[in-house]
Amino acid sequence: MRILFVASEGLPFSKTGGLADVLAGLPKALVALGHEVAVVLPRSRGAVEAARVTPRVVVPSLTVGPSDRPRFPAVLGDMVVDGVQYFLLDDPGYFDRESLYGDAAGDYPDNAERYAELSRAAIEIAKHVWLPDVIHCHDWQAALVPVLLRTVYADDPVLAAVRCVLTVHNLGYHGQFPAATLARVGLPESLFHMDRLEFFGDINYLKGGLVYADYLTTVSRRYAREIQTPEVGHGLDGVLATRADRLVGILNGADYAEWNPADDPRIAAAFSAEDLAGKRACRRDLLSEFALPDTAGPVLGMVSRLVDHKGFDLVTEALDALVGLGLTIVLLGSGEARYEIALREFAALHPKRCGVRIGYDEKLAHKIIAGSDMFLMPSHEEPSGLTQLYSLRYGTVPIVRATGGLHDSIEPHDPPRSVGTGFTFTDYTTDAMISCVRRARAAYDDRSRWRQLQLAGMGKDFSWPGSARRYVEVYAAAQVLAADQLVPPPDSGSAHV
CATH class of the missing domain: 3.40.50.2000 (Glycogen Phosphorylase B;)
Known part of the structure; x- marks a missing residue:
């Protein structure tokens, strides 16, 4: 299969937390299993230098955003790390900042626009540069990918066979914004509905992804059950319960190439189970x-x-x-x-x-x-x-x-x-x-x-290959879905802007 990952961070280019580790370990494990994998990330400050790669401009000017406020970021590519192809969305006004998500004052006030652009750009990359079988998006920052696929891009023949999987790494982070954000990011007003993106009078990017993705995964079996309860569901437990048949828990893997006491250069002495x-x-x-x-x-x-x-x-x-x-x-x-x-x-x-x-x-x-x-x-x-x-x-x-x-x-x-x-x-x-x-x-x-x-x-083995095989099963299940099984709200139709 050809699998396109979309996320806000990922090693070796950027990291604030465990998401970046997953975006390093899982794609590499999928390549080792014989699949073709590419990753779309924002070009954050210092990303290229951190990865020690030399990018090439593969799209000099990509048109994204609402028609009355378009933006024209470039796409950098020709970067392969551990067999994985990387594309960086190069929009300095949005992503060349001191930190990824906010500063001392809090979240950046334009995060809704920044990550709507990431989702749109990823679909355009899929359409024009690297057509996948499955787009695998991560957390609220990429959760508009399935929303856009099933609304704005619903009638696009190039993307008709593309399926979408959304992984929730932490349900506590939603991407919740005022209702007026829909117009600002060029999404149809029909999405402001309790069965789509509406969330207590606001819109919620993550909720949209939960509704429109073909399959949902989260990062352990136990957490998949817990997030369907009011105690851990953060207001989205009802949405998740309605999609329980498409929700799969897969434990993250550990990268033992980086974490192995037998050859870890960062520790004072090597050791193993045979010699402690x-x-x-x-x-x-x-x-x-x-x-x-x-x-x-x-x-x-x-x-x-x-x-x-x-x-x-x-x-x-x-x-x-x-x-x-x-x-x-x-x-x-x-x-x-x-x-x-x-x-x-x-x-x-x-x-x-x-x-x-x-x-x-x-x-x-x-x-x-x-x-x-x-x-x-x-x-x-x-x-x-x-x-x-x-x-x-x-x-x-x-x-x-x-x-x-x-x-x-x-x-x-x-x-x-x-x-x-x-x-x-x-x-x-x-x-x-x-x-x-x-x-x-x-x-x-x-x-x-x-x-x-x-x-x-x-003696326990929590390496990535086992988890990667479970993801392949999810991708395969998404691929065989019929057209009438794709979007849970049957009346959502397509909306063009």
Whole structure:
């Protein structure tokens, strides 16, 4: 098959979060399975330099946008990385900015226009440059692709056989804008309807994608169920429930070329399941990095955004209790100011038991995952998660709340019935989290049992090829849909602007 990915970020060109890792790992895995894959991304500031490629202009001036306010971005191509063809939408006025989505004042006020252009440009690239069998779009920033395909481009014979899959990486981000946005981005007013894009008086790009895509995927089986409930559905649970027959959960894969303790250049010593001696050296190196003493107790690591849905309301309440269990805490991340301040203050009060680094540092992230004994992820919501997969491979035992991809990837340690691969808790409370850490702390003191846990986790394979095969099944199912199965609202028809 020929598969065209559309997203707002992707390695090696740009990254703010896990979406970029998926846009690197999944296309590469699909190519390895024998498929042709291309990716459309905005040319963000520094993207070409980051990827160390030399692009060529393949379309000098692409006409996109509403007829009364057209824009004429170029399309850069002739870039192949790991067998994947890349196209960059080159519109400096929209995408050559300090950051991808916003600044200190908040989201960019023209995000609706910026990502409407990305969706339109991707369809034009599909039509004129690289015709796919399936367009695979990601999150709200590309969610207008299926909307446009089934409305504005509905009668285009070139695109008639193209099918569209939308992946939701985090349902909490919608792309919600005032109703007047429809006219500004050149979409038909008929889309302002409760069965299409209308959402509590606004329009919602993600909702439009959920309605019009041929198939929907999200990034774990558990999360696919959770987002159909009011607790995790963010107001879209009803829409998702109506499309449950086209909704598939596929756990993200881990890129073991980047995350492998046997040959990781970022850590102090190599190690493997056959020889764990180097992990001790990694622990000493990590503690030295944070100027912490090497004590007998376990090192508890965290690498995370410091926000509510990652569980930092629980973490900040539990810090005294965690140190009281004899743990040494090392943490890397940034996010909400109140959490940054609280963590810095705690580290200042406990300089021998807690090290905190605000920001993000890829090398330090590898050091924390390699050198810690335990890794804590108490997320309120975690659609898939990647760091728990990396932790398993590095013999760092995860402690997680059983939600989303954390539920699907971590097997609870439950002796004598199961060695498992980590420790889990269900209730989203500080007491439940502390109790779970206490169980892990007790297991750590039994060195034989702890080694069994480490080896069980290191033996798990969450690499991309398995996930890629599941996506191929979804693409194949989308391709065989008949014309009358494409658009859930049967009366939407085509609308030309």
